[in-house]
Structure formats: structure tokens, C-alpha cells
Amino acid sequence: MKILVCIKQVPDMESRFKPNGSGVWFEETDLAFRMNEYDEYAVEQAVRLKEQLGDAHEVTVLSIGPDRVVEAIKKALAMGCDRGVHVQDPAASLKDPWQIAAIIAAYARDKGFDLIFTGMQSQDRGSAQVGVTVAEDLGLPCTTTLVGFAYDNGTITAKRELEGGVKGVVRVKTPALVTCQLGLNVPRYPTLPNIMKAKKKEIEAIPVGDLLREEARTATASFHPPAKKGGGIVLEGEVGALVDQLVGILKDKTAVLR
Amino acid sequence: MKALLIGEYREGKLLDTTYELCGFAAQLGGESAMLLVGSEGQLPDYGGTLYLADAAACGEYNPDLHKKLILETVARENPDYVVFVHSSYGWDLAPRVAAALKAAQVSEIVALADGGFEVGCCNAKMRRTVKPATSKAVLTIQAGAFPVTRPGGTPRVERLAAEGSGTLEFVGYEPAEAKGVDLTRAEVIVSAGRGVGKKENVPVIAALAKALGGELGASRPVVDAGWVDHSHQVGTTGQTVSPKLYVACGISGAIQHLAGMKKSDFIVAINKDKDAPIGEVADVLVVADVLQFAPALTARLAK
Ligand SMILES: Cc1cc2nc3c(=O)[nH]c(=O)nc-3n(C[C@H](O)[C@H](O)[C@H](O)COP(=O)(O)OP(=O)(O)OC[C@H]3O[C@@H](n4cnc5c(N)ncnc54)[C@H](O)[C@@H]3O)c2cc1C
Ligand SMILES: Nc1ncnc2c1ncn2[C@@H]1O[C@H](COP(=O)(O)O)[C@@H](O)[C@H]1O
Numbered sequence: 001m002k003i004l005v006c007i008k009q010v011p012d013m014e015s016r017f018k019p020n021g022s023g024v025w026f027e028e029t030d031l032a033f034r035m036n037e038y039d040e041y042a043v044e045q046a047v048r049l050k051e052q053l054g055d056a057h058e059v060t061v062l063s064i065g066p067d068r069v070v071e072a073i074k075k076a077l078a079m080g081c082d083r084g085v086h087v088q089d090p091a092a093s094l095k096d097p098w099q100i101a102a103i104i105a106a107y108a109r110d111k112g113f114d115l116i117f118t119g120m121q122s123q124d125r126g127s128a129q130v131g132v133t134v135a136e137d138l139g140l141p142c143t144t145t146l147v148g149f150a151y152d153n154g155t156i157t158a159k160r161e162l163e164g165g166v167k168g169v170v171r172v173k174t175p176a177l178v179t180c181q182l183g184l185n186v187p188r189y190p191t192l193p194n195i196m197k198a199k200k201k202e203i204e205a206i207p208v209g210d211l212l213r214e215e216a217r218t219a220t221a222s223f224h225p226p227a228k229k230g231g232g233i234v235l236e237g238e239v240g241a242l243v244d245q246l247v248g249i250l251k252d253k254t255a256v257l258r
Numbered sequence: 259m260k261a262l263l264i265g266e267y268r269e270g271k272l273l274d275t276t277y278e279l280c281g282f283a284a285q286l287g288g289e290s291a292m293l294l295v296g297s298e299g300q301l302p303d304y305g306g307t308l309y310l311a312d313a314a315a316c317g318e319y320n321p322d323l324h325k326k327l328i329l330e331t332v333a334r335e336n337p338d339y340v341v342f343v344h345s346s347y348g349w350d351l352a353p354r355v356a357a358a359l360k361a362a363q364v365s366e367i368v369a370l371a372d373g374g375f376e377v378g379c380c381n382a383k384m385r386r387t388v389k390p391a392t393s394k395a396v397l398t399i400q401a402g403a404f405p406v407t408r409p410g411g412t413p414r415v416e417r418l419a420a421e422g423s424g425t426l427e428f429v430g431y432e433p434a435e436a437k438g439v440d441l442t443r444a445e446v447i448v449s450a451g452r453g454v455g456k457k458e459n460v461p462v463i464a465a466l467a468k469a470l471g472g473e474l475g476a477s478r479p480v481v482d483a484g485w486v487d488h489s490h491q492v493g494t495t496g497q498t499v500s501p502k503l504y505v506a507c508g509i510s511g512a513i514q515h516l517a518g519m520k521k522s523d524f525i526v527a528i529n530k531d532k533d534a535p536i537g538e539v540a541d542v543l544v545v546a547d548v549l550q551f552a553p554a555l556t557a558r559l560a561k
Binding site for chain 1: 268269282305311317319321322344346349350352353354356357358360362363364365366371372373374377378379380381382383384385386387388389390392425426427428429430431432433434435445455470471478479480481483484488494495500503510523524526531532533535537538539540541542543544545546550551554555558
């Protein structure tokens with residue numbers, strides 16, 4: 001079985017974001033990058049499937065972006081993926097989800113992947129489009145928002161997470177694409193020996209120009225902070241003083257403390 | 259301008275989020291029509307044209323078939339926008355329709371903007387203004403961002419028949435786990451988020467909950483990591499609560515968490531990041547390390 005996992009590298013969400021020169025995305029300097037949280041679940045599930053099936057099966061991990069995304073690919077390799085593909089695109093952040101999907105589809109088209117895993121959404125862009133769009137482009141059946149995954153003899157039994165904690169159980173035959181939700185599994189931490197082993201794994205570099213033929217279907221006009229609403233009080237300072245202030249406010253404004 | 263609204267129906271019921279689509283359409287102005295894979299017995303309060311397919315025949319989750327029905331309706335109505343709620347139904351179906359129409363898709367719209375749409379990004383910390391570059395566009399709106407609007411009236415029903423099966427087999431629903439703790443009755447909830455750092459620190463938050471006479475709540479990552487049981491989770495996939503006091507400890511304020519607690523009477527957030535989106539709903543944002551602040555507050559309350 002041939003498995004593909006698509007991962008995006010995103011900034012740490014605790015960072016402070018400000019617009020860059022283009023005005024339509026964030027300034028990257030000073031940001032720490034890591035693997036999109038949803039994609040960690042995708043990598044883990046792909047590796048578990050390989051472990052279930054045996055060593056003859058292969059997991060490829062692909063990421064589109066500037067050189068820094070190689071770090072995310074290396075992490076996925078250390079988690080157990082077999083080979084990496086870096087689609088080199090310094091301007092990936094300016095591509096829309098349709099173009100990102102088109103790049104992935106162009107790469108995957110003739111490779112005969114039996115199963116493609118993506119995250120359900122990226123934390124920075126959060127469009128929840130790329131996975132399903134890749135599937136449509138390749139004509140693969142697809143289901144989304146997985147919190148449960150089982151594979152047996154060409155059939156996937158997936159649990160989709162719906163609102164309010166209800167789940168929908170779906171069966172689909174490979175080849176297929178699935179998108180992974182938080183909590184699908186417990187992603188492993190790469191161990192030191194596996195990090196060392198990963199250094200020997202191949203990472204193929206492909207210039208984005210070799211894969212992308214599509215124009216963007218959306219344009220971003222601006223990137224900005226939300227208009228501040230609500231006049232909440234912000235308390236800053238030394239902990240003891242903060243405690244006093246908060247207790248005062250709670251006594252004043254709520255019936256909880258007297 | 260014309261919008262085709264895609265209503266939502268699940269487990270035999272028309273979902274109220276359908277009326278958020280009407281709220282969005284009202285802001286957009288112009289005409290609308292609706293498509294629903296639902297049932298004759300539960301028609302929406304909507305006076306326009308309703309394209310109705312029978313969920314009993316088509317299946318509630320059968321994206322291949324639902325896509326076909328939508329494309330058929332698009333051919334008849336020629337709308338500028340096809341609008342979904344950004345929900346497990348909408349985010350699953352919208353890209354399929356966009357791909358078939360070769361149309362732009364704009365996801366998780368929170369507001370209309372000059373010539374385009376405002377969408378959240380960077381975990382709700384930032385916004386982008388996005389404009390479709392194609393003549394038709396597929397849109398998904400963030401749940402809760404637009405008012406629930408019941409236009410009233412009886413729809414003019416156009417029945418759609420669907421044929422064929424699809425590539426997915428829907429096996430059935432699994433109910434939400436039984437709630438061990440009923441947070442909806444609690445007057446005070448103190449919730450632990452990822453910012454508490456590790457499982458060993460959860461008792462610090464639980465102690466504060468106890469000191470305030472309340473229950474322990476949690477954000478999703480804390481539950482996914484097994485630090486706190488799922489029955490304590492607050493949010494779209496957990497419980498929806500509205501206590502007298504909600505204290506969010508080390509919680510960033512993602513939309514799915516806010517959906518579960520923003521109706522609380524009084525909200526206190528303890529976060530070391532002054533820009534955390536939780537600040538948008540908090541009555542008081544305490545900028546502090548929760549591991550220092552929470553024990554200090556607990557100690558003070560014990561006096
Ligand atoms: C379909 C779907 C459904 C979801 N359902 C839910 C749901 O029901 N409930 C839910 O909660 N989430 C849900 N989520 C996940 C949600 O999107 C967020 O990922 C999640 O709410 C983030 O949890 P958090 O705020 O605890 O963690 P983070 O976003 O990681 O935030 C941690 C916060 O802690 C702060 N912090 C860190 N250290 C400290 C410290 N020492 N002192 C003080 N502050 C500190 C940081 O500044 C940050 O703001 C859902 C997601 C999806 C896609
Ligand atoms: N630059 C990228 N490189 C590889 N995969 C990506 C990239 N961007 C998005 N994806 C995949 O598509 C999923 C959904 O992303 P999005 O549509 O941006 O929310 C992510 O979880 C990834 O699996």
C-alpha cells in the first residue's frame with residue numbers, strides 16, 4: 001500500500017502577528033514554526049497504518065513551502081514516515097487553497113497512492129479546503145473530520161466528529177482521502193534513535209513551477225487584527241495586586257463572592 | 259445578486275443553523291433560494307423557493323449525492339453564491355461543490371467586508387478580507403457569526419429526486435458520550451486550557467474551582483491529551499454552558515471554545531498573552547501566568 005500524508009508548517013499560535021509588506025499575510029521574522037497540529041494526527045495515523053500492515057508498505061510525507069518546511073518534514077520522518085517530498089515554494093503563503101490543492105494533486109496524480117491523509121484544517125489559514133479539494137481533483141472518495149480510523153482489507157471505517165459530540169460512522173474503500181481532526185490518536189514524540197534514522201531518509205525537492213498550472217480563485221485584500229469589541233477590563237501587574245483587584249471586581253459585579 | 263442557501267438537517271431534524279444562513283442572506287441583500295435534503299414534515303420558516311430532497315431516500319450524509327443535487331439546483335437557479343454553514347456538513351460538502359463549479363471558495367466568513375468577506379485566521383487572532391475571483395463563489399459562514407433569522411412564510415417547494423448511491427457508506431450515528439458531569443447546572447465553572455502546561459497542574463485549577471464553589475471545565479486539547487475527562491469539555495463538541503461566572507485558565511479563545519461559553523454572565527480569563535482572542539469575550543482579562551495566579555487566588559479565597 002502506498003500512503004501519502006500532506007503537512008503544513010505553521011507559526012506557533014501564541015505568537016504575536018503583524019502584517020508583512022504585502023499587507024495580506026503575516027510578517028515571518030521572529031516567528032517559531034512547527035507542524036500544523038491537525039497534521040500531526042494525520043502523520044501518526046499514517047505511521048500506525050504502516051505498522052499495522054508491515055514494512056513493505058510506504059508512507060510519503062509532502063509539504064509545500066519555503067526551505068524552513070524541511071524541518072516539519074524531518075519531524076514526520078522521525079515519527080516514522082519513509083520518505084519526504086519538499087515542494088519548494090517561497091511564496092506558498094500567497095497561494096490560495098485551490099492552488100495548494102492543485103499542486104498536491106499534480107504531484108499525486110500518477111503515483112498510485114492508495115490512501116492520502118491530510119489535516120482537517122491548517123491553524124494559520126484554516127480554510128478546511130485543501131484535503132477535500134485534492135480528493136475532488138483526483139476523483140477519490142473522501143471523508144472528513146476523523147476522530148476514529150480503522151483499516152481492514154481495503155476498507156476504511158471512519159468516525160466523523162459532528163457537532164455536540166455526536167459521531168457519524170462511514171465506510172469507504174481505498175483508494176481514498178481522509179482529513180484528520182484533533183484527538184484522532186495520540187501523536188508520538190520522535191525518539192532520539194528515530195531522529196538519527198530519519199537523517200538518512202530521502203527528501204526529494206521539486207520546484208513548485210514543475211507542478212502548478214492553476215491560477216488563484218480568490219484574492220486576499222488585507223490581513224489585520226479583529227476590530228476590538230467589548231470593553232473588557234485588562235489587569236496587568238504583580239500577582240498579589242492582581243488577586244486583590246480581581247476579588248474586588250468579583251464582589252462588585254457577580255453574586256458569586258460576598 | 260442571488261444566493262443559494264444549503265440548509266442543514268440531521269438525525270431527522272432541521273437544524274437551527276439553517277436560519278443563520280437566512281441572517282447572512284439578509285445582510286447580503288438580493289434574492290435567495292434554499293436547498294434542503296430533509297423532510298416534508300419539517301419545512302423551514304422560509305417563504306422563498308425551497309428545493310427539497312428526501313433525506314430518507316438520499317441519506318443525511320451522502321456527499322456525492324448531495325453534491326449532485328446542489329449542482330442541479332445551481333443549474334436551475336444560477337446563483338452568484340452557494341452558501342453553507344461552516345459545520346461538519348458544510349466544510350465537507352462545500353469544496354466538492356466549488357471544485358465541480360470551478361468556483362472560488364471562501365471559508366468561515368465572520369462578516370461582510372467592502373467588496374469581499376472577512377474571515378478569521380491564525381486561530382481567530384487575526385482576520386483576512388478575501389475576494390472571490392470567479393463569477394460564482396462557494397461560501398461557508400462561521401456558526402454563530404450571523405443572526406438567527408426566521409424569514410417566516412411557507413416555502414414554495416420544488417421536489418428533487420436523487421438517484422444513485424455514492425462512494426461512501428453511511429453506517430449510522432454514535433451518540434455523544436453520557437455526561438458524567440452536568441456543567442449546564444453549575445453556577446461557577448473554572449476551566450483548564452492547554453496553558454496549564456501538564457496534567458500534574460490540573461489540580462491547581464480544580465482547587466480554584468472548589469474555592470469558588472464551582473465545577474472544573476476544560477478546553478479540548480486538555481481532554482484530548484487525557485488530562486481531564488471528556489465530560490468536562492466546554493465547546494461545540496462538548497457542553498454549552500452559561501454559568502454566573504466562567505473562569506478560563508490558559509485558554510486562547512478559539513471559536514469552538516467560545517461557542518460553548520460566551521453566554522456566561524461574567525467571564526474572567528487568565529492568560530499570559532494579552533492579545534489572546536479570549537479577551538474579546540472576557541469581562542476581565544488577567545494577564546498573568548496562571549500557575550502563579552490561580553494558587554494565589556485560591557489562597558486568598560480561603561481566608
Ligand atoms: C470541529 C472542531 C471542534 C472543536 N471543538 C472544541 C470544543 O468543543 N472545545 C474546545 O475547547 N476546543 C474545540 N476545538 C479546538 C479549538 O479549535 C482549539 O484548538 C482549542 O479550543 C484550544 O484550546 P486551548 O485554548 O486550551 O489551547 P491553546 O489554543 O493552545 O491556548 C493556550 C493558551 O494558554 C496561554 N498560556 C500558555 N501558558 C500559560 C500560562 N503559564 N499562564 C497563562 N496562560 C498561558 C496561551 O497564551 C494560549 O492563549 C475544536 C476544533 C475543531 C476544528
Ligand atoms: N502548504 C501545504 N503543504 C502541504 N499540505 C498542506 C499545505 N497547506 C495545507 N495542507 C494540507 O491541507 C490541510 C487543510 O488545510 P487548509 O485547507 O489550509 O485548512 C492541512 O491540514 C494539510 O494537511
